[in-house]
Amino acid sequence: MNLRRLLLSACLGLLPTLATGLPGPAQAQGTIRIGMTAGDIPLTHGQPDQGFEGNRFTGIPLFDSLTMWDLSRADRPSTLIPGLATEWRSDPNDRTRWIFTLRRGVKFHDGSDFNADAVVWNVRKVLDREAPHYDPRQVGLTISRMPTLRRAEKIDEYTVALYTSEPDSLLPINLTNLFMASPAHWERLRASAPNAEAAWNAFAANPSGTGPFRLTRFVPRERVEMVRNENYWGEKARAERIVLLPIPEPNARTAALLSGQVDWIEAPAPDAIPQLRARGMQITSNLQPHVWPWQPCFAEGSPLRDVRVRRALNLAIDREGLKQLLGGFMVAPVGTYPADHPWYGNPSFRIRTDKEEARRLLAEAGYGPQRPLNLRVQISTSGSGQMQPLAMNEFLQQDLRPLGVNVEFDVVEWNTLVVNWRQGCTHASARGSNMINVSFAAMDPFFGMIRFWASHMAPPVSNNWGFFNDPRFDEMSRAVRNAFDPRELDAALARLHAAGVDEALFVWIAHDVAPRAMSPRIRGYVQPQSWFVDLRYPYIQ
Amino acid sequence: MIRYLIRRVLYAVPIALAVGFVCFMLVQIAPGDPINAIVPPDAPGDVVEQVRREYGLDKPLPVQFGIWLMKVAQGDLGRSLATGRTVWSDLSTAIGNTLLLAAAAALLGFALGCILGGLAGTFRGSLLDRVAVGTAVAGVSVPHYWLGMVLVVIFSVQLNWLPAMGAGPGGSADWSWDWEQVKHLILPAVTLSVIPMGIVTRTVRGIVAEIMNQEFVVALRGKGLTRRGVFLHVVKNAAPNALAVMGLQLGYLMGGSILVETVFSWPGTGLLLNNAIFQRDLPVLQGTILVLAMFFVALNLVVDLMQTALDPRIRRA
Numbered sequence: 001m002n003l004r005r006l007l008l009s010a011c012l013g014l015l016p017t018l019a020t021g022l023p024g025p026a027q028a029q030g031t032i033r034i035g036m037t038a039g040d041i042p043l044t045h046g047q048p049d050q051g052f053e054g055n056r057f058t059g060i061p062l063f064d065s066l067t068m069w070d071l072s073r074a075d076r077p078s079t080l081i082p083g084l085a086t087e088w089r090s091d092p093n094d095r096t097r098w099i100f101t102l103r104r105g106v107k108f109h110d111g112s113d114f115n116a117d118a119v120v121w122n123v124r125k126v127l128d129r130e131a132p133h134y135d136p137r138q139v140g141l142t143i144s145r146m147p148t149l150r151r152a153e154k155i156d157e158y159t160v161a162l163y164t165s166e167p168d169s170l171l172p173i174n175l176t177n178l179f180m181a182s183p184a185h186w187e188r189l190r191a192s193a194p195n196a197e198a199a200w201n202a203f204a205a206n207p208s209g210t211g212p213f214r215l216t217r218f219v220p221r222e223r224v225e226m227v228r229n230e231n232y233w234g235e236k237a238r239a240e241r242i243v244l245l246p247i248p249e250p251n252a253r254t255a256a257l258l259s260g261q262v263d264w265i266e267a268p269a270p271d272a273i274p275q276l277r278a279r280g281m282q283i284t285s286n287l288q289p290h291v292w293p294w295q296p297c298f299a300e301g302s303p304l305r306d307v308r309v310r311r312a313l314n315l316a317i318d319r320e321g322l323k324q325l326l327g328g329f330m331v332a333p334v335g336t337y338p339a340d341h342p343w344y345g346n347p348s349f350r351i352r353t354d355k356e357e358a359r360r361l362l363a364e365a366g367y368g369p370q371r372p373l374n375l376r377v378q379i380s381t382s383g384s385g386q387m388q389p390l391a392m393n394e395f396l397q398q399d400l401r402p403l404g405v406n407v408e409f410d411v412v413e414w415n416t417l418v419v420n421w422r423q424g425c426t427h428a429s430a431r432g433s434n435m436i437n438v439s440f441a442a443m444d445p446f447f448g449m450i451r452f453w454a455s456h457m458a459p460p461v462s463n464n465w466g467f468f469n470d471p472r473f474d475e476m477s478r479a480v481r482n483a484f485d486p487r488e489l490d491a492a493l494a495r496l497h498a499a500g501v502d503e504a505l506f507v508w509i510a511h512d513v514a515p516r517a518m519s520p521r522i523r524g525y526v527q528p529q530s531w532f533v534d535l536r537y538p539y540i541q
Numbered sequence: 542m543i544r545y546l547i548r549r550v551l552y553a554v555p556i557a558l559a560v561g562f563v564c565f566m567l568v569q570i571a572p573g574d575p576i577n578a579i580v581p582p583d584a585p586g587d588v589v590e591q592v593r594r595e596y597g598l599d600k601p602l603p604v605q606f607g608i609w610l611m612k613v614a615q616g617d618l619g620r621s622l623a624t625g626r627t628v629w630s631d632l633s634t635a636i637g638n639t640l641l642l643a644a645a646a647a648l649l650g651f652a653l654g655c656i657l658g659g660l661a662g663t664f665r666g667s668l669l670d671r672v673a674v675g676t677a678v679a680g681v682s683v684p685h686y687w688l689g690m691v692l693v694v695i696f697s698v699q700l701n702w703l704p705a706m707g708a709g710p711g712g713s714a715d716w717s718w719d720w721e722q723v724k725h726l727i728l729p730a731v732t733l734s735v736i737p738m739g740i741v742t743r744t745v746r747g748i749v750a751e752i753m754n755q756e757f758v759v760a761l762r763g764k765g766l767t768r769r770g771v772f773l774h775v776v777k778n779a780a781p782n783a784l785a786v787m788g789l790q791l792g793y794l795m796g797g798s799i800l801v802e803t804v805f806s807w808p809g810t811g812l813l814l815n816n817a818i819f820q821r822d823l824p825v826l827q828g829t830i831l832v833l834a835m836f837f838v839a840l841n842l843v844v845d846l847m848q849t850a851l852d853p854r855i856r857r858a
Contacts, residue, residue, distance in 0.1 A: 039816040040624065049623065051581060136595035137625050140580030144588045201625055220624070220631060221816075222712040222808050247706060247806050248816075251690055255705035256806075259697040384582070415573035415821055418582040422589065440583065447583055460586030 030540025031241040032522065035256050035265040039248040041224050044215060045204040046181035047126070047138040051384045052441060052531040053266065055177070057244050061226060061535045063179035063209030066100055066119070067172045069443070071526065071534035074286055077341050078443070078530040080173060084114060084180055084210065088172055090484045095167035102158040106233045109207075109214040112184035116154040121183040123152035123162070133186060135200050146174035147446070168481050169489050173444045182208035212237045212536045221246065238524055238539035257281065257517055263540065264518040270327045270388070276517045285513035286527040287331045287338060289442040292387055294377055294435040294507040295452065297425030297466040302434055303373060304466075308365040310504035314351050316358035317509060318399050325395050326388065329515045333508040335501040336442050336449060342490045343445065345498030351508055359403055369404040376408045378433040383414030385439040387512055393437065396509065424459035425466050435507070436465055441531055445493050450477045453500055468505060546842075553838045560834040561613065564827050565606050571821075578623040578820040596622065609827065618828035623820050628828035631813060636832070638713050639802075639809030642733060643794035645726055650734035651787050654741025658783075659776075661742065662749025673742060680739025686800035689732040693804070696728060703728050706806040713808050729805040733798055737790040744786045748779040781848040788844030792837045 036042075036057060038050040046063055048054025060068075068083035084103050091097040106114040124131040126142040127150065143149070148164040149171065155161055164171055185208035190199035205218050210233065213226035224244045228237040245262060247253045250269040256262045258279060268276060273283055294313070296304035303309050319332035334351045337344045359368070367373040379393050380386055390411075397407040410431050412420065420429040421438050430436070440463075442448030451462040454477040455469040476496040483489040500506075518525065518538075525538040568575070576593050584592075593599045597608070612619055618628035654677075661673035697705035709715055709722040716722055752758060752775050761771050795810075802811035810829055817825040 039812075039819065043624065045625075049579075049581075136592065137579060139595065140576075140584055140588055140592040144581060144584035147585060147588075197620075197625065204625070219712040219714045220626060220634070221813070222708065222714070245707065245806070249803050249806070252693075252706045252804055252806050255690075255693045255698050256707075259693075259701055259705045261704055261706060412572060415577050415819065418577055419572070419574045421582065422584075422586060438582070451583070451585075460590075462585045463583060 029240050030521075031243060032239050032264060032535075032538060032540055033243040033245065033262040035245050035247040035253040035262040037248060037250075037253070037266045038246045040221050040246055041218070041244065043137075043141070043204060044207045044218060044224065045135070045138065045200050046122075046179045046207065046209065047141040047177075048179075049141055053384075056532045057535075058224065059179055060211065060532055061213040061242065062207055062211040062215055063181065064106075064211050065176050065179050066102075067175045069176055069528075069530055069532055071528040071530055071532055072537070074526055074528055076529065077289070077338075078528050078532075080176070083176075084119075090167075090169070091161075095482070095484065096164045098162045098164070098171055099155070100160050100162060102160065103233060104158055106210050107231060108182035108185060108210050109229060110182050110185040110188075112182055112208075114180065114210055115157050116160045118180055118183050119160045120152045120154050122178060122180050123149070125181070126178075127151060133183075133190070133196055133199070135196065137197075137200070142178060145177040145444070145447075146171070149174065149178075166481065167484075169483050170444065170446050170481065174446070176444075180210060182210075213242060235536060237536040239535070242535055254517070257519070260519075263522055264516065264538075266516055268515060268517040270329060270515075273327055273329075273515070273517070280520050281517045282520060282522065282525075283515060283517050284525065284527045285329055285515045287511055287529050288514045288531055289337070289448070289529070290385060290439060290512040290514070290531065291333065291336050291442055291448070291506070291508065292330075292385075292392070292437075292439045292510040292512060294437055294509065295465055296505070296507065297430070297434050297436075298468045299426045299466070302425070302466075303365075303367075303375070304434055306365050307503055308361045309367070309373065310507065311349060312358040312361035312365070312403075313400070313405070313507045314349075314504050315354045315361070316400055316403050316405065317396060317507070318353055318355075319510070320353070321399065322392060322395055322510060325391060326510075329513050330387070331511040331513055333511050335497060335508060336506070337497055338511075343493040343497050345494030345496075345501075347498040347501035349502045349504065351501065351504075355403065362403060362405070367404055372404040372406045374406045374408070375435060376410055376431075376433045377435045377437055378410045378412060378417065378420060378430060379437040380412060380414040380417040383417065385441070385512065386414065386437075387439065387510065389437060392510070421463060421465055422459055424464075427459070438463075438465075439512070443530065445480065445496075449493070449496055449500060450480065453477065453496070453505060470503075473499065549842050549845075553835060556838055557831060557835060558610075561610065561827060561831055562606065564830045565602075565609070565823070568821060568823050568826060569602060573821050575622055575821040575823045578621075578822045609824070613828075613831070618831070619824035621817075621822055621825045623816075623822045623825075628824050631825065632810070632829055632832060634713065635808060635810045635813040635829075636836075638708055638807065639795060639811065641716070642726065642729055642802075642807060642809055643791065645730035646733035646794055647737065647787070647791050649730060650737035650790070651741055653734070654738045655745055655783070657738075658742040658745025659749055661746040662753060663775075665746075665750050665753075670746075673746065677739040677742035677746070680735040680742070682739075683735060685732050685735055685798065686804050688735060689728065689801055689804040692728050692732060708808055729801055729807050732805075733794060733801050737787075737794065740790060741783065741787060745779065745783050748782050749775060752778050777851070781852045784847055784851065785844055788840055788847075792840045795833065795836055795840070 038053055042048040042050040042054030042058040044058045048059045064084045066083055066085035067080050069078040070081045085100040086103050088100045125133050125135055126139050148166055148168040150163045150165050153161045186203050189202040193199035193202055207215050212229050212232045214229050216227050217225035226242045228240055253265040254269050254272040257265045298305050323330050379389050400407055410433050423429045451457045452464055453468055453473045455474050457464040458467045480492045480496055483492040521540050522538050523541045576589055580589055580592050620627055657673040661670040664670055693705045696703045704725050707725055709725050799811040799815045802809045803815050814829055
């Protein structure tokens with residue numbers, strides 16, 4: 001071997017050592033191909049559809065919001081952090097007025113400046129029918145998640161005031177759902193479009209936000225390609241490029257990962273997980289604020305008006321058995337929020353499995369094997385966030401029968417279940433059901449508690465399907481909305497949650513843990529305790 | 542012939558109306574709400590009603606149907622409730638993709654079906670016949686989505702020879718006739734070809750067997766015609782009926798198989814319909830079904846005309 005070849009071999013031999021010694025971001029390369037569960041690309045005009053999977057993949061990566069979730073840690077619940085707003089406060093003289101100070105020096109992907117005018121423009125796109133860029137399509141996707149926001153007003157170039165219909169301390173949390181699209185880019189597209197609707201369609205095909213990725217290719221129904229935004233105002237993404245592919249069928253997603261067509265899949269088929277592991281894939285999961293409950297009906301004549309029955313059902317469920325059924329991919333809940341969450345509070349009733357106590361409570365309420373408790377639960381065959389509704393509900397049916405609880409199911413399709421959920425348990429659509437099984441996201445306490453437990457949230461206003469009506473809960477909900485100090489807000493939410501657990505206002509059955517499968521080549525991925533992930537962290541090695 | 546053609550085209554108008562009406566009513570009768578394509582499940586009632594008004598979904602059903610019909614008469618299939626894109630933009634791409642898949646599946650299925658059916662009909666009662674009939678029965682009986690999954694497990698997951706899903710590394714927009722693209726077509730086309738292969742095999746076998754028993758074939762043999770000559774006569778006599786069956790099968794293939802396209806994430810009309818059904822995306826559903834129904838009508842017309850050309854005894858006056 002001559003000297004040149006010897007030196008070359010030595011250099012080549014050293015390369016892997018050098019590579020592993022480098023810090024993560026220096027290796028920041030590669031394209032990550034992600035198989036989503038959605039059947040189509042979530043909307044890219046700034047207010048994604050397809051539930052929170054839309055926010056996860058075409059919301060947060062492309063756009064930013066004034067307030068954001070901290071998605072950098074896996075070991076604690078995600079908290080609210082500054083986004084395009086660096087700070088915010090409620091006006092002590094007018095609690096319906098919030099002042100937001102905006103981040104300076106932020107630019108949209110098209111190079112235009114982010115400022116107070118952009119915030120006002122983005123609020124008007126969904127709230128002001130007279131605005132030239134008002135888009136009815138974005139209304140339903142947006143204002144349902146910020147029910148009290150009414151208007152925005154520019155104070156100066158980097159300060160805006162947002163107004164709510166009533167004092168609402170939850171507005172900063174709601175605003176994580178209002179993504180900032182570029183007014184300048186839209187105006188340019190509007191110039192060559194026949195109307196605002198066409199301009200928004202053009203914008204969706206070529207969007208401009210301030211997010212860590214910018215869209216470079218959009219093939220309707222097939223794929224979206226995004227590249228790293230080199231001018232991002234925060235920590236830049238490590239991966240160079242992200243490709244999103246809608247693959248709604250779980251087996252097709254699994255096969256795509258195993259055959260190397262994608263590097264990451266959402267919600268792998270549970271029975272494929274051992275095979276995925278055997279082929280060296282990483283399976284990730286973490287507790288997420290995702291509640292899979294039975295929601296009771298409190299209408300006249302419902303056996304669930306009796307708190308002893310509701311508590312008994314909460315105690316009767318073998319959650320460990322259910323967890324085994326799901327291959328370990330669930331967490332046994334102790335309420336809507338986990339015990340270490342600041343909003344958990346200190347309930348006196350502990351949700352656990354205690355069949356003896358359940359039997360005693362049922363007997364006290366007048367039920368048992370001689371006089372069984374007959375329940376009818378409306379469930380779906382599948383659906384967004386519904387985990388495995390048929391298998392899980394059948395497990396519960398079997399589990400409860402020995403205690404003298406006969407569960408009958410009214411099985412409907414997901415779209416139908418959602419419609420029925422909005423109509424309440426006294427409506428004909430409930431078909432006599434005593435409970436309904438709709439999973440929900442709980443990051444925002446309005447969506448996690450208030451919409452179910454405040455009496456004025458009964459249908460058709462919101463999702464108090466069971467018509468629960470207790471003035472104490474109305475008062476506690478008001479207290480939450482009027483708690484403007486963060487510690488005071490946490491305390492008010494903890495009180496509300498503890499009261500809800502004590503009253504057993506749900507049968508809390510499972511928390512989803514959002515399993516994902518990914519290639520061993522993916523590094524740096526963090527799965528936070530959230531519905532969302534930060535695509536800035538993972539990269540391909 | 543011209544009068545026949547005009548009459549057949551005019552027949553398509555009531556068919557289109559009926560298809561549009563039935564589709565519209567079915568979606569209305571089915572439980573669920575098209576508004577769910579636009580608002581999230583947790584949307585409050587007032588937001589749902591506001592959006593319903595914005596989209597005109599609060600209008601009486603006859604008015605909604607009338608508006609849709611007027612637009613269709615002007616060539617506008619409307620916009621998807623879910624995406625806001627025009628139905629035609631999504632549908633035209635989907636039709637192109639399904640045409641490609643259907644053509645490949647038809648080519649494979651019809652060719653195999655004709656060969657197997659022809660051989661089985663000619664050598665009726667032989668081992669070859671039994672193998673061909675067994676293959677045909679299996680082709681018709683095996684659920685094709687199951688077959689698709691099995692093929693994926695073998696050729697994509699285990700052997701890693703062919704891709705498991707999609708219409709190409711860059712999607713269908715980048716389609717070109719090179720191996721990197723074409724290999725995405727193989728598994729879905731094979732899966733989709735199995736049913737038409739079975740049906741065509743059985744049809745051709747029956748027709749060929751019947752023709753082979755006819756006196757003119759005996760006469761042809763008696764006159765000393767070669768086997769090839771007899772075969773050509775049999776083919777000519779079998780073609781009109783076989784063509785009718787193949788035309789129908791092509792129509793079914795064009796409808797796109799919802800299951801096969803979903804298993805392979807093939808972005809055709811089947812996958813488009815699948816998503817539209819789950820989202821209750823009424824304009825997409827109506828537009829897609831209407832266009833596919835018209836395609837079916839046109840295909841039947843073409844088949845009828847081809848039958849006449851092949852066998853002038855079939856009059857289309």
